[in-house]
Amino acid sequence: MFEYYKELKSEHEITFDMNNIDSVDDSTFKAWFAYNKEEFKKICTYAEKSNSVHVGVLLCKLRTALSNQQISFLFGVCETTVGNYIKIAIEDLIDHLVPKFINSDNRTELINHVTPMSKALFDIPIDKTCLIFDATYRLVKKSKNYSGQKQSWSEQKKCHLFVLGPFDATHNDATILKDCFQRYPSEMSIIHENDVILVDRGFRDVIQFLTEHKGVKVHCPGLGQLNTLDANLSRFVTKCRWIVEQVFARLKMKFKIFAIPAHNSTLIHDYQALLIAFALLNLFHQPILSDRINEDVAVLMKSRLHIPNQLQSIVEKFNLSKVRAAFLQIEYVTLDNVENNQQLCFPHLTLEDLYSISLGPYQIQNAISYYAEHQNEGIFLVSKFQPDARHRTAAIRYTDFNITIQDPILIKAYMKSRYRGGKHHHIFVLFDKALTGRNSIKEYFCTCESGARTVGCCSHIMTIIWYLGYGQYHEISTPNPGICDVSITIPKEKPQPIQTEN
Ligand SMILES: [Zn+2]
Numbered sequence: 001m002f003e004y005y006k007e008l009k010s011e012h013e014i015t016f017d018m019n020n021i022d023s024v025d026d027s028t029f030k031a032w033f034a035y036n037k038e039e040f041k042k043i044c045t046y047a048e049k050s051n052s053v054h055v056g057v058l059l060c061k062l063r064t065a066l067s068n069q070q071i072s073f074l075f076g077v078c079e080t081t082v083g084n085y086i087k088i089a090i091e092d093l094i095d096h097l098v099p100k101f102i103n104s105d106n107r108t109e110l111i112n113h114v115t116p117m118s119k120a121l122f123d124i125p126i127d128k129t130c131l132i133f134d135a136t137y138r139l140v141k142k143s144k145n146y147s148g149q150k151q152s153w154s155e156q157k158k159c160h161l162f163v164l165g166p167f168d169a170t171h172n173d174a175t176i177l178k179d180c181f182q183r184y185p186s187e188m189s190i191i192h193e194n195d196v197i198l199v200d201r202g203f204r205d206v207i208q209f210l211t212e213h214k215g216v217k218v219h220c221p222g223l224g225q226l227n228t229l230d231a232n233l234s235r236f237v238t239k240c241r242w243i244v245e246q247v248f249a250r251l252k253m254k255f256k257i258f259a260i261p262a263h264n265s266t267l268i269h270d271y272q273a274l275l276i277a278f279a280l281l282n283l284f285h286q287p288i289l290s291d292r293i294n295e296d297v298a299v300l301m302k303s304r305l306h307i308p309n310q311l312q313s314i315v316e317k318f319n320l321s322k323v324r325a326a327f328l329q330i331e332y333v334t335l336d337n338v339e340n341n342q343q344l345c346f347p348h349l350t351l352e353d354l355y356s357i358s359l360g361p362y363q364i365q366n367a368i369s370y371y372a373e374h375q376n377e378g379i380f381l382v383s384k385f386q387p388d389a390r391h392r393t394a395a396i397r398y399t400d401f402n403i404t405i406q407d408p409i410l411i412k413a414y415m416k417s418r419y420r421g422g423k424h425h426h427i428f429v430l431f432d433k434a435l436t437g438r439n440s441i442k443e444y445f446c447t448c449e450s451g452a453r454t455v456g457c458c459s460h461i462m463t464i465i466w467y468l469g470y471g472q473y474h475e476i477s478t479p480n481p482g483i484c485d486v487s488i489t490i491p492k493e494k495p496q497p498i499q500t501e502n
Pocket of ligand 1: 425446447448449450451458459460461
């Protein structure tokens, strides 16, 4: 085999000559090695025992997830040599790169990474920091003794990563975090009293330990049907925890090897490679900021924390979720809704208007996915509140609920839950026909778990507002349009009709 490569090398040019990288243009180089040539040279300065060929082979492996056999062809060496090069580069970078760029024990650096968003939302003093904890799985293939590896890692708003673990997949997030305080006392000592910790519901069993034994302030999204204040506080947490998904998306996009299950035989190297990848992300990547105009949004969110959801009070008092008689049904279809629009008079909105309602991009992106789901059914059901004078709901006076509105129009819509098939949420939007743009959207409420929030809105509400005020007037490219045609859908039995009152 080696003779073959020797021959190949002498007869043809090998694809990648790491000692002569100037022969490759920068974008091709980046496509194969995840970084441009300047960045590559910088990475090599941390290699003390390995050379640019070793580092190049490792980066190519992480970037492309090709087999060692395939990589051997590109570098003109045999397969065993590829394995050795990767091992040499990993050992070297673990010793000389990783300690410099992850799990830093420099608290000042950690404090400097706190963003204006988390500072404003959680009132973080200048000598305190804000940390987000999360755990993720690494799937392993080809193992008779199947067990997912679970790595715990925490990271700070501006993508300053800590990586701890890995732990057995059988442990939950709370158990892992509690164990980290005992197992890694030196790493965890960077956390001081009154620091702010943002966790998700998976950590709820460790919250008491954190607050009582570690003296930190923990924020976690609430469970179940939330009142407006809890729904708003939950939004504060998700607004900052959004970064977690971003970091994983970055990792998998940059290094394809982490987007596929790990090989059982090379698990130890796989974990070390993950540390190197995270160190590189910390070294080169720009901070992920949670908002384009984050300080304004943070101030706006803070100012709305205690705003009650008046429309919820109206809906509950008059039982509008169940009342059908007072509403005029308007069926939206994929094409031609001119007549419906004339009947509904919903305002035209811009993307900026939508953003100032959702206070973040997530709900707007979700709206497009929800729309795609509904579009397949060819229908979008909206109804307009138009009670007969004799109906008891005709007694609704918005001023009784502290809502100032000139020309009110209340609409109700149905949406399917994304997670629980068949369960419907009721969405209510109250707008002022006398006004235009963002100002016309007065109140909104949804019967889902976080639908009462007044800091931003849930994705269901955004879908309705997005579609009626923006989506239907713009070319909408739905994500993966062909995906529903790939597999056969067996129709479900019709769900029981929703209980209604006339
Ligand atoms: Zn909702």
